[in-house]
Amino acid sequence: MSWGVNWKASVGLLGVGIKYLAVTLLVPLVVALAYGKDIWVFLVSMAIVAGLGFAVERVDPDPDLGPREALLFVSLAWIAAAVIGTIPYLIAGYGTASTIGLQTGSVGAFTESIANALFESMSGFTTTGATVLGEISTDRHSHAVLMWRQLTQWLGGMGIIVLMIAILPEVAVNGAQLMESEAPGPELQKLTPKIAETARALWLIYFGFTVVYIAILYGLHLAGMAPKMNLFNAIAHGFTTLPTGGFSPKADSVAAFSAVVQWVVIPFMLVAGVNFALFWHVLRGEVETMVKNAEFRAYAGAVAVVTAVLAVLLFRGAAPPIELGGATQGVAENSLRQAAFQIASLLNSTGYATADFAQWNADAQILLMFAMFIGGSAGSTGGGVKIVRWLIVGKAIRRELFTSAHPDVVRPVRLSGNVVDEDAIRGIMAFTILYLVLFGVSAVFLSLDASRIGVQLTMLESTSASLATIGNIGPGFGRLGPFGSYLFFPDTSKLLMIFLMWVGRLEIVPVLAVFISAVDGR
Amino acid sequence: MYVVVIGAGEVGTSMAASLASDHEVVVVDVDPDRAEQLKYELDVLTIAGDGTSSEIQSAADVDRADMVIACTDDDQTNLVACGAAKTLGDGFTIARVKSTEFLRTWQGSEGAFGVDFMVCTDLLTAENIVRVIGLPAAIDVDPFAGGLVQMAEFEIGEGSPVAGQTVSEADRFESLTFVGLFRDGEMTIPRGDTDIVVGDRAVVVGSPESVQSFATDIAPEATPDDADEIVVVGGSEIGYQTARLLEERDFTPRLIERDADRARWLAENLPDTVVMEHDPTDTEFLSREHVDEADIVVTALGSDEKNLLISVLAKRLGVDRVIAVVDSPDYVTVFEEIGIDIAINPRTVTAAEITRFTYESVAENIAVLENDQAEVLELELTEGCGLTGRPISDIVAESDARFVIGAITRNHQLVTPRGDTVLQAGDHVILLVESDSVGQIASMA
Numbered sequence: 001m002s003w004g005v006n007w008k009a010s011v012g013l014l015g016v017g018i019k020y021l022a023v024t025l026l027v028p029l030v031v032a033l034a035y036g037k038d039i040w041v042f043l044v045s046m047a048i049v050a051g052l053g054f055a056v057e058r059v060d061p062d063p064d065l066g067p068r069e070a071l072l073f074v075s076l077a078w079i080a081a082a083v084i085g086t087i088p089y090l091i092a093g094y095g096t097a098s099t100i101g102l103q104t105g106s107v108g109a110f111t112e113s114i115a116n117a118l119f120e121s122m123s124g125f126t127t128t129g130a131t132v133l134g135e136i137s138t139d140r141h142s143h144a145v146l147m148w149r150q151l152t153q154w155l156g157g158m159g160i161i162v163l164m165i166a167i168l169p170e171v172a173v174n175g176a177q178l179m180e181s182e183a184p185g186p187e188l189q190k191l192t193p194k195i196a197e198t199a200r201a202l203w204l205i206y207f208g209f210t211v212v213y214i215a216i217l218y219g220l221h222l223a224g225m226a227p228k229m230n231l232f233n234a235i236a237h238g239f240t241t242l243p244t245g246g247f248s249p250k251a252d253s254v255a256a257f258s259a260v261v262q263w264v265v266i267p268f269m270l271v272a273g274v275n276f277a278l279f280w281h282v283l284r285g286e287v288e289t290m291v292k293n294a295e296f297r298a299y300a301g302a303v304a305v306v307t308a309v310l311a312v313l314l315f316r317g318a319a320p321p322i323e324l325g326g327a328t329q330g331v332a333e334n335s336l337r338q339a340a341f342q343i344a345s346l347l348n349s350t351g352y353a354t355a356d357f358a359q360w361n362a363d364a365q366i367l368l369m370f371a372m373f374i375g376g377s378a379g380s381t382g383g384g385v386k387i388v389r390w391l392i393v394g395k396a397i398r399r400e401l402f403t404s405a406h407p408d409v410v411r412p413v414r415l416s417g418n419v420v421d422e423d424a425i426r427g428i429m430a431f432t433i434l435y436l437v438l439f440g441v442s443a444v445f446l447s448l449d450a451s452r453i454g455v456q457l458t459m460l461e462s463t464s465a466s467l468a469t470i471g472n473i474g475p476g477f478g479r480l481g482p483f484g485s486y487l488f489f490p491d492t493s494k495l496l497m498i499f500l501m502w503v504g505r506l507e508i509v510p511v512l513a514v515f516i517s518a519v520d521g522r
Numbered sequence: 523m524y525v526v527v528i529g530a531g532e533v534g535t536s537m538a539a540s541l542a543s544d545h546e547v548v549v550v551d552v553d554p555d556r557a558e559q560l561k562y563e564l565d566v567l568t569i570a571g572d573g574t575s576s577e578i579q580s581a582a583d584v585d586r587a588d589m590v591i592a593c594t595d596d597d598q599t600n601l602v603a604c605g606a607a608k609t610l611g612d613g614f615t616i617a618r619v620k621s622t623e624f625l626r627t628w629q630g631s632e633g634a635f636g637v638d639f640m641v642c643t644d645l646l647t648a649e650n651i652v653r654v655i656g657l658p659a660a661i662d663v664d665p666f667a668g669g670l671v672q673m674a675e676f677e678i679g680e681g682s683p684v685a686g687q688t689v690s691e692a693d694r695f696e697s698l699t700f701v702g703l704f705r706d707g708e709m710t711i712p713r714g715d716t717d718i719v720v721g722d723r724a725v726v727v728g729s730p731e732s733v734q735s736f737a738t739d740i741a742p743e744a745t746p747d748d749a750d751e752i753v754v755v756g757g758s759e760i761g762y763q764t765a766r767l768l769e770e771r772d773f774t775p776r777l778i779e780r781d782a783d784r785a786r787w788l789a790e791n792l793p794d795t796v797v798m799e800h801d802p803t804d805t806e807f808l809s810r811e812h813v814d815e816a817d818i819v820v821t822a823l824g825s826d827e828k829n830l831l832i833s834v835l836a837k838r839l840g841v842d843r844v845i846a847v848v849d850s851p852d853y854v855t856v857f858e859e860i861g862i863d864i865a866i867n868p869r870t871v872t873a874a875e876i877t878r879f880t881y882e883s884v885a886e887n888i889a890v891l892e893n894d895q896a897e898v899l900e901l902e903l904t905e906g907c908g909l910t911g912r913p914i915s916d917i918v919a920e921s922d923a924r925f926v927i928g929a930i931t932r933n934h935q936l937v938t939p940r941g942d943t944v945l946q947a948g949d950h951v952i953l954l955v956e957s958d959s960v961g962q963i964a965s966m967a
Contacts, residue, residue, distance in 0.1 A: 408800040408807065410782075410789040419790040 005514075008060040010073040013171065014080055015057025017164055021084055022049035027151050028088065031232075032144035041092045042144060049084050063170075067177055071510045074161055074181040078125065078502055081160055085121030085152050086114075092145045093117075099134035099487055115491040115498075122498045124152030125160070126505035127381060129246025129351030129474025130497070132487045136251040143232060146249040150239040156505070157243020157381040158206045158276070166199035175199065181510040191280050205279050206242060206381075213268050214238035217261065226261045233257075241265060244272045244382045246351025246474040253482055254341070255354045262337060262354050266344045273299060273348030273376035294416040295377050295388045302387065303347060306371050310364060311339035318364035319355065328355075347371040348382035351474025351482070358481025365477055369464065372473050383472030383504055385435055389428050391415060396425050427509075434508050435470065442466040442500055449493045465489075469497040470504040524548075526587045526613070527566075528573035528603045529594030530556050532851065533618060533643075535564075536873040537591055542566050548582045552594075574602040576610065585611035591876060593618040601635040608636035616876055620644050620759060629934075641875050647868040648763030651845055654864050655752065655818055656734050656771060658843070659741035661723065665730075666900045666952045667931040672733045673701075673898050673952065676740055678722045684740045690714035697938050698728030698736055701926040701954035702896055709895045709956065711926055727898070727928025727952055729936050734771060746773070751816040753778065754795075755802045755832050756823035757788045760847055760868065764820055769794045776811075778802045802832055805839075814839035821846045826853055833862045898928070898954050899963070905947040908966035915941035921966075923959035928952045 029042040065073060086100075090113070093101010100117045103109040116132045123130045138146065155163065161182040165175040175195035191198045217234040220226040229237075233249065240247045250256040254265055278296060281289035290296055310318075317329040319338070328335045338355050345352045346368050357368055374390065376382020395413045403409055412419040447462035457465070457478075464476030465486070475482040486497070503511045523545040527538050530551035538560070541547050547566040551557045554570035561568045571578035573594065584590060590607040592600035597619045604615040617637040619625060625642040628634045653663050653672075662675040678685050684692045689700050689712045702725035703712045710716065718724065726736055737745045746752070752768060754761050757779030768775045769792060776796045779785040785799035800807050802823070808814065819836040821829040826849050833846045848854050848865045857865035903910055909917060914927055930937040931950045937943065945951065955963050 406796075406798070406811070408778075408798040408811070410779075410785045410797045410799045412786070412790045414793065417793070 005068045005072050006064075006066070007069075007072060009063040009065055010069045010076055012057060012060025012063040013065065013073055014076055015053050015055070015059065016168060016170060017053075017077055017160070018056055018080060018084060019050060019053030020164070020168065021081065021160075022046050022053060024151065024155060025049065025088070025148070028144040028148040031147045032142065035143045038092050038142040038144045041088055041142075042148075044091060045088045048087055052084070065177070068514075070177040071181055072514050074178055074506060075502075075511050075514050077161060077164075078506060081125045081152075081156070082118060082122040082498070082502070085124055085148075086117035088145060088148050089117045089120060090114075092142065096140075097134075098141060099132055112491055115494045116487070119486065119494045119498055120149065121152060122501050123469075123474070124149055124245070124247065125156035126472050126501040127153045127156050127240075127243045127245040127349070127383065128469060128472040128501045128504075129153070129240070130468060130476075130480075130486050130501075131247070131474075132485060132494070134485065134487060136249065138249065143249075147232070147236060147239075149247055150236045150245075150249065153243045153245030153247055154210070154239035157245065157272075158203055162199045163203060165196055166203050169196070182506065191277055201280050202276050205276050205283070209268070209271060209279075210238050210242050213241060216264055220260060220264065226258050228257055229261055237265070241268045241350065241352075242272045242381060244269070244348050244350040244376065244380070244472070246345070246349075248352065251483065253354070254352045259333075259337060262341055265352065266337075266340050269341075269344040269348065269350050269352070270303060272350065273303075273344075273380050273382040275377040275379035276381075277379050292416060294391060298391055299377050299387050302371075302374055303343060306347065306367065306374075307336075307340050307343045310343055310367055311336045313364050313367065314339055314360075318361045319357075320359050342368060343371055346473060346475075347374050348376035348380065349384050349471055349473040350382075351468075353475060353482030356481055356483055358475075358477050358479075358484065365460065369460075369467070369477070372464075372467055372471055375471060385432060385471075388415070389432055392420055392425060392428050393432055395420075396429065431508060434512070438500070438503070438508070439463075439466050439470055442470065442496060445496060446489070446493050449490055449496075450488075453490045455488055465497065466500065469500040472501060472504050523588045524583070524586060525589045525591065526550065526579075526582050526584055526607070528590065528592045529600070529618075530560050530568070531593065531595055532869045533593040533872050533876075534591070535560065536851075536869065537593065537876055538564055538566050540873070540877055548587075550578060550582055574599055574606055576606055579603075579606055579610055584613065587611055587613035589614045589616065591616045591618075593872070593876070597621050597624055601637065604638075605636035614638050616641065618643055618872060618876070622759075622763065641872055643868050643872045644759040645763050646871050646875055647760050647847065647866060648767055650866055650871055651760075651764050651820055651822075651847070652767040652771065654845055654866070655746065655768070655820070655843075657737050657745070659737055659744040663733075664898065666727075666898075666929070667950045668934075670729070670931050670934065670936055671727060671929045671952050672730045673725065673727045673928065674733050674737070675723055675725045676737065678718055678720055678724060678740060680720055682720070682740045683742065684718055684724075685720045687718055688714065689716045689718060692718055692739070693726075695728065695732040695735060697929075697936055698726055698732040699926070699928045699939065701725050701727050701898070701928040704895070707895075711924060711956075725896075725898070725954060727954070728938075729929075731771070746817060750818065752776070752818045752820070753813050753816040754820045754822060755836075756821060756829075756847075757781070757784050757797070758822050758824055758847075761820070761822035762788060762792070764822060765792050765795045776813075776816075778813075803828070803835070805835065808835070808839065814841065816841050818843045818845065820844075823847075826850055830857065833857065834860065837861055894957055896954055896956050897960055898952065899960070901951045901953070901964075903945055903947050903949045903951060907947070909951070910945050910947050910949075913942045913944055914939055921962070923962045924956040925959055925963055926954045928954060 025042055025046045032039045032042050089100040090102040100120045103113040119132050159182045161178050164171045191201055214234050217229050221229040236249045278290040314328040315335040319328050321327055326334050328338055341354045342357055375384020375386045378386050378388045399411050443463045443466035446465050447457050450457045461478035465480055468476040525541055525545050526548045527534050528550045530549050538547050538549050542565045549560055549566050549568045550573040552572055557568040557570040569582050584607045590613045592603040594600055600617040604617045607615055615637050616639045618641050620643055622645050625640055628640045657663050660674045660676055664673045693700050700712045703710050704723040752773055752775040754765050754775050754777045765775050765777050774794050778798045780801050782799055785797050789797040819841045821832045823829050829846045833844045836844050843863045845864045846857050846862050848857055848867050851867045851870055854865045854867050927939045929952045930939050
């Protein structure tokens with residue numbers, strides 16, 4: 001079956017990517033050597049991945065991608081990354097009580113362990129941050145395995161394809177098409193004539209922010225202001241803040257660290273939700289481009305307003321008095337810090353927490369859920385619908401209302417003074433509706449599927465599970481709160497959520513386009 | 523002067539006609555019949571052929587021409603003709619263009635395309651329309667220094683807020699100068715303490731924006747403000763430029779265009795204009811959108827017949843002022859006779875602009891006021907002339923000529939003249955001079 005796509009080309013190029021993914025396993029290998037644990041796990045994993053890469057590459061040694069092959073390649077690349085990500089988990093956890101390690105006791109245990117590992121890996125690469133890890137601690141898992149979990153998010157943040165374009169010449173040839181399919185947001189912004197240079201610039205900015213961030217965190221530790229933020233923790237959080245990931249090697253996330261650390265994390269989470277192309281302009285001295293950008297303004301405004309409202313709610317007692325993050329009622333600093341942290345974390349889909357917001361009252365929870373719908377900016381590492389889409393949807397709706405009263409008026413939709421193409425508006429409308437439909441239908445499925453195995457979800461749990469996975473956010477409410485786990489879901493639900501994370505990261509269109517062209521056979 | 527005119531359309535013909543009496547004129551046109559016909563109509567030499575080819579240009583002796591005027595209907599032809607003429611000789615080249623893009627390129631680097639002076643027909647017409655719209659109270663308005671400076675003459679009417687004030691009280695605008703005051707037909711040079719009384723005619727020189735604001739001051743009733751409804755009918759280049767210039771002056775016009783693609787283009791390029799896509803001759807549509815309540819309607823459709831129809835329709839619906847673009851010069855009087863307030867002909871406007879350049883005078887631009895009592899002149903100062911190197915107050919003290927400097931432009935920037943301003947070579951000076959002193963001033967420049 002041809003599917004109207006030259007799948008061999010896509011798969012062949014995939015082999016190249018897999019081959020290079022093996023190199024990234026060096027990072028956890030170094031950690032394994034440093035701590036003297038799980039060294040063989042990563043050596044074997046590297047061998048398997050490299051072998052797999054060389055084998056798959058032989059399907060088509062000289063791949064030539066058209067638009068449809070590019071879509072297929074991007075879709076497959078993310079599945080392949082997720083599958084490869086499971087290898088260290090499965091090997092390291094074999095024969096232990098790890099929930100993501102390979103279990104061979106029974107067929108049920110085997111499939112469940114596979115589903116769990118895939119869930120954790122997909123959640124990592126798509127920077128979702130939802131976890132099925134039963135117990136997050138260095139007692140249960142080695143430092144190296146936890147670091148690999150963090151690293152998957154860092155690799156997925158700016159995009160594994162963007163990284164490939166930046167460093168692999170054979171991918172750069174069709175780079176623009178590939179990047180278009182992967183980049184968050186409605187359109188690709190080319191910063192330089194050569195796409196590989198654009199990809200490199202974006203990765204360099206991303207890398208630069210990460211390095212500065214790790215240095216600040218570790219600096220605080222050395223200065224004695226963050227006793228628990230040792231080098232391992234600093235790097236681990238450095239890997240998951242800028243990609244808006246949310247994984248933490250600590251069971252109680254950033255709540256485990258001092259208030260100073262929390263204040264430092266907030267601005268970096270906010271930075272992660274900004275279009276990275278804007279930083280490129282700022283570095284070139286064009287600060288105006290950023291300040292005048294409509295999406296940036298809307299993002300800053302949304303963060304400020306929602307944070308202010310939440311801070312007031314917390315100050316007036318929206319959180320239970322005895323809580324992990326400390327009391328907030330009547331405590332201005334803590335109210336503001338908790339509000340700013342949770343909003344910076346959830347609005348752009350990071351998923352860290354400094355308080356168990358699943359315990360907050362309904363007002364505060366619905367506000368957080370509202371923030372989850374907003375999403376980061378186009379071209380950022382954040383998930384969700386993206387601010388620019390909401391802006392355009394809002395403007396298009398306002399135009400509809402105006403033109404229904406004045407049917408003859410021609411009114412283009414403008415953003416930052418530029419006219420938005422009508423085709424782009426149609427695409428954005430379709431995306432937004434598709435996103436909402438997938439979110440709604442999945443929430444229903446998750447609820448029914450859970451009660452099939454005798455687990456009754458609350459409405460907030462089922463909707464937040466759906467929203468947190470398609471929006472690549474991570475934590476939800478109820479049992480899925482920031483310190484909870486997705487472990488209790490049946491395998492079928494986990495598969496659906498793996499799918500949601502996948503389509504959410506690739507923004508639905510590439511994935512569905514591959515399906516549609518397969519079904520049409522053209 | 524030896525002048526070569528390329529293109530014998532309406533602009534070219536009227537240029538040739540006005541120049542033929544005093545100058546040697548050669549007209550080149552691609553159409554042999556047209557060339558043949560013109561030979562008998564005007565006292566000029568005609569050559570049939572492609573005005574851009576060097577062969578034809580050599581035949582027209584372009585190499586010894588003092589001036590080459592390219593005014594065919596096609597922008598590119600005119601630019602190429604000027605460029606070709608520059609390779610043959612060093613005559614002053616004038617090109618007529620429609621596209622404002624070419625004008626912008628040329629303004630960015632003068633001499634581009636081998637063009638020494640560029641006249642943009644549609645922009646010129648639109649500027650005219652906007653002047654008429656913006657300054658209905660003015661008796662006379664003239665642009666200077668390529669539109670950077672405006673001269674306007676107003677009559678101080680009964681009930682004008684300015685009446686009874688002194689000149690320094692009335693002139694509260696940074697870039698505006700009172701240059702002359704006519705009372706009972708007698709001109710006086712205004713000083714700060716001169717009183718303004720009802721019936722006076724004031725002549726001011728300044729930036730177009732300040733002149734507009736001043737008009738609002740002295741005639742608030744007649745001068746439109748941003749609350750006034752202006753409807754432009756027809757999204758032709760003139761219609762587009764008119765709307766664009768109105769936007770620049772803080773108006774929010776409405777524009778009606780029939781063609782969907784053009785309407786879309788207009789809407790994208792005119793952020794502050796409400797663009798409507800509909801047939802403007804549909805009266806039901808006009809009344810539904812309350813066009814009848816508009817204060818000003820400008821018709822800028824492609825054909826005179828349609829403009830006439832819309833103008834009459836607008837007048838019948840009760841629009842206060844209707845301004846029509848009329849393509850054929852013969853119809854201008856017809857339009858005005860049937861009650862259209864103002865009819866503007868783009869070709870006349872263009873020909874007038876080009877004609878200004880053919881004056882053999884130090885003054886680039888002249889407006890004559892009140893039965894020749896005074897003139898407003900634009901002078902380009904040359905190195906070592908009698909006006910440079912000294913503060914203006916010294917020039918005024920030493921000279922017995924009666925004049926007022928209204929505005930200065932330096933490198934395309936407006937400079938407001940003060941007593942201590944020192945004039946430089948290359949400055950364009952716009953000044954009002956009493957007729958008796960014109961010769962004296964001209965000899966100093």
